Structures are given as structure tokens and as C-alpha cells.
Amino acid sequence: MSYVIGIDLGTSAVKALLVDRKGTVAAETSRSYPLFHEHSGWSEQKPDDWVTATIEALRELVETEGVTSEQIEGISFSGQMHGLVLLNEAGDPIRNAILWNDTRTTEQCREIERTLGDTLLTITRNPALEGFTLPKILWVRQYEPEAFKEAKLFLLPKDYVRYRLTGELHMDYSDAAGTLLLDVAGKQWSQDVLNAFGLPASFCPALAESHALTGTLLDDVASATGLLPSTKVFAGGADNACGAIGAGILSEGLTLCSIGTSGVILSYENDKDKDFRGKVHFFNHGKEDSFYAMGVTLAAGYSLSWFKKTFAAGESYDQLLQGVGEVQPGAKGLLFTPYLVGERTPHADPSIRASFIGVDGSHERIHFARAVMEGITFSLNESVDLFRSAGKTVDTIVSIGGGAQNPAWLQMQADIFDATVVALENEQGPGLGAAMLAAYGCGWFDSLEACASQFVKHASSYAPQPEAVETYKGLFRIYQQVYAQTRGLNESLVAYRS
Known part of the structure; x- marks a missing residue:
């Protein structure tokens, strides 16, 4: 061997x-x-x-x-x-x-x-x-x-x-x-x-x-x-780039959603002249003569870990999120923006901070947990929205990281992104992508795509649910207004953050 x-x-x-x-x-x-x-x-x-x-x-x-x-x-x-x-x-x-x-x-x-x-x-x-x-x-x-x-x-x-x-x-x-x-x-x-x-x-x-x-x-x-x-x-x-290779993001239409401390939406691109005017990053891919566009959410998984540490310090994530899939899309009218440490895409703003919007007396902790997960996904959807507005096809999204560990969150991603979301059986991230480059370089395969067909193994798949998709489209339009509505307030609060 x-x-x-x-x-x-x-x-x-x-x-x-x-x-x-x-x-x-x-x-x-x-x-x-x-x-x-x-x-x-x-x-x-x-x-x-x-x-x-x-x-x-x-x-x-x-x-x-x-x-x-x-x-x-x-x-x-x-x-x-x-x-x-x-x-x-x-x-x-x-x-x-x-x-x-x-x-x-x-x-x-x-x-x-x-x-x-x-x-x-x-x-x-x-x-x-x-x-x-x-x-x-x-x-x-x-x-x-x-x-x-x-x-x-x-x-x-x-x-x-x-x-x-x-x-x-x-x-x-x-x-x-x-x-x-x-x-x-x-x-x-x-x-x-x-x-x-x-x-x-x-x-x-x-x-x-x-x-x-x-x-x-x-x-x-x-x-x-x-x-x-x-x-x-x-x-x-x-x-x-190696994370994309390790997830098999090697052809048009394939997009990566990676939720770690920060979050990344990365989409394969073969058109070197595609111009996003700096709204998302545009980099050379690890696959020869290919590129990728990438948007970043600074506090993706960090938003959920902050919520757990603050409101459920003695519990596991499974305990915190128990029943989250039973809460209807929209968390009963509660909206969260994950700007805990500022934001990157589409708002490169170090001063903006997070908000819960729509809190009322009927909301329980599980609604807040669902709202946090939805808010993180809405932020990532800002990048998906930018890609589509520039003419890109986004129909299949491979999800890795913390967001791929919870079935309710995977379904939520499919509904908010309005795309099929796929989890990986053997998620190893950038290290596997590096190994694939070595395997291709050694001549084991005649292309990275052939290597991916052997190395990258898909697990469960989640299709968007039409009713939830429509609900989230309306909520996303409201979410997109929150940044502009709270920017001035957050700038005024900077002096009080010491």
C-alpha cells in the first residue's frame, strides 16, 4: 500500500x-x-x-x-x-x-x-x-x-x-x-x-x-x-483552497459552507474575469487555472459557543439544541444578527455588534438558540445572495464544520440557501485537500476530480422545503435591513465598551 x-x-x-x-x-x-x-x-x-x-x-x-x-x-x-x-x-x-x-x-x-x-x-x-x-x-x-x-x-x-x-x-x-x-x-x-x-x-x-x-x-x-x-x-x-479540494468543490455549481469559529461560503469559479468588485474575496483555486469566490462571517460558530457559554454553561450542545428542530422557521418572530466581533461580508465593519430583534415574553431559550442558528445562516446567505446576483449558479452546497453536526441545522441551511445541502462522511478539511494534491502530484490520478471521486465521500443530503424557503426569503429581507438600522447606534456605543 x-x-x-x-x-x-x-x-x-x-x-x-x-x-x-x-x-x-x-x-x-x-x-x-x-x-x-x-x-x-x-x-x-x-x-x-x-x-x-x-x-x-x-x-x-x-x-x-x-x-x-x-x-x-x-x-x-x-x-x-x-x-x-x-x-x-x-x-x-x-x-x-x-x-x-x-x-x-x-x-x-x-x-x-x-x-x-x-x-x-x-x-x-x-x-x-x-x-x-x-x-x-x-x-x-x-x-x-x-x-x-x-x-x-x-x-x-x-x-x-x-x-x-x-x-x-x-x-x-x-x-x-x-x-x-x-x-x-x-x-x-x-x-x-x-x-x-x-x-x-x-x-x-x-x-x-x-x-x-x-x-x-x-x-x-x-x-x-x-x-x-x-x-x-x-x-x-x-x-x-485546500478545504475546497477536500470537500470536492472542483466544478461550477458546487459551493462550500464551512462553519467553524468563523464561517465561510466558498464557490468554485472558472471565469477569471468574473468581477465581484471586492464585495467577496476572489482567489486562485488549488485546481489549476480555476478560481473561487469567498464570503466570510466573522462570528459563525463563535456566536453559538458564546450563547452556550453565557446561557447554558453547564450543558452540552446536544442539551442546548434539544428540540430546536421542532421550532418553526423564524423562531417565533425572533431575529439575531451574528455581529459579535464585527462583520466581514458584505459589511467590512469592525464596529457593528450583534442584536436580538423582536424579543417578547413568549420567547423561551430554545427560540433564542434557533434564532442564533438562523442568524448565522442568514449572514452566510449574504454571500450566497451576492454570488447569485453576479450570475453564479449555487444549487449544491457541501456543508462542513460545526454546522454539519446537527441535522436540524443542515435542513435550515438547505431552506435558507434554497439549495441541496450535503454532509460529508469523512470530513477532514484542508488536511485532506493537501493529501489530495500530493496524490495527484504523485500520479495516482489523472485529475483532482478523479481523486475527489475516490477520496471525498458524501453522507446525508437535505433538500430545501418549499414552505420554509418562502418563510426564510421574507425573513432574510428583514435581516438585511438590520445592519443599516443599527449601525449608527453601535457607533454611538463604541465609547462605552471599555
């Missing part, structure tokens, strides 16, 4: 999957690493902590009973997006990595908007947000000039780990799309953007397809992990 390894480099831990030719996960392991918040809004990690944790995780997988290093053919990666790793001439990091959830760069985002104007969306296809990489580069140049003088090249998190495993410097298109330096449709570093900010072309690594072979293991890494030096290492992709 042959195996590949998918490595998912997350914000809190690295997870590694050992996967066979049938798509069965033979073993998995993870290692955590610290996160540093030196100042409010800052979020950093030590790049070499990722490397140490990855090598330890690989070593444990190689020691899986019944598996030899000769049977492990390839490795690929999924990685947290946007994080800035700056390397000096010797190839060593000059400072900690600044992560995707670091918010110090508002000033630099406004600078990018002033400098590029409409060119920003034309070339990069995305607005300047604090999470992206270019604002971080400009921040280091402005506030740490001596350190920046040493910087010769930048990488993203997974690319640094791969570099330390192979000695080769690359970045795949799906991750490069989140830097604000890539011409997304043209699939090349934008000379116009580089020139606008005085950055040399040599500051950017070579670009590669996600399934491209980018090297083999260095001898010392092979020794430390127990793998063979000849083990093939492939470029990999951004976590959202």
Missing part, C-alpha cells in the same frame, strides 16, 4: 494526515505551538516553531504500525493564509511572523487604497484588509526600518515550512492570491503593485501550481523524520 501525507499548518497547531490510495486516513497527528500577542491587536508566531512541530508530527506518522518510509511517496501542504515571513540574505527569518488575524495595519490599508485606487480591485481582485500580506510588509518597513533593510524575500507560513524541508523557495497561486501582490487573473506577480510601493521583483518567490513538485527532503530533515530523502514534496495551497 502506498501513502501520501497532507500537512495542515493552522494558527494553533499543525495537523498531519497519512492517507492511502483509497482516501482512507490511516493515521493522524498534531502538534501545537504558541501564539504571541505583544500588544492589543497584534498576533505573531515564531516560524521555526512551525518547522519543529511539523517535523515532530511527520516523525510520529512514519512510526505508524504497519507503514514503512518506503511506502510514503509524497507530502503536500495546506496553510494559514496571509501571514508574513521575512527572510534575510541567509534565508533566516528577521522577525516573528505577523499572522492573518493581526489588525495593526489599518493605516497601511488606507495607504494602499490611496496609492492604487481602482487598480487595487482590477489587479488583486480583493480590497485592502488588515489580514492581507502587503499591509504587513508596509508596516514593517515603516515601523521597523532597520529590520526591513535585512529583508530580501517574503514567504507565507506553509511556504517557509516547505522551504525548511526542501531548501527550495516557492509559493503557490492560491496562497499568493491573498497577498495583494498577485495579478490574480494573470497568475503573475503584479509589477504595477510592486512598483507602486518600491518593492523589487526579487522580493517575491517563484510561483508554482498547487500540485507542482517543488523538491525532495533535505538529508537532515529525512533523518529527523524517518522519511526517505527521495520523498516528493509538492507546493500545496491556502487553507481555504
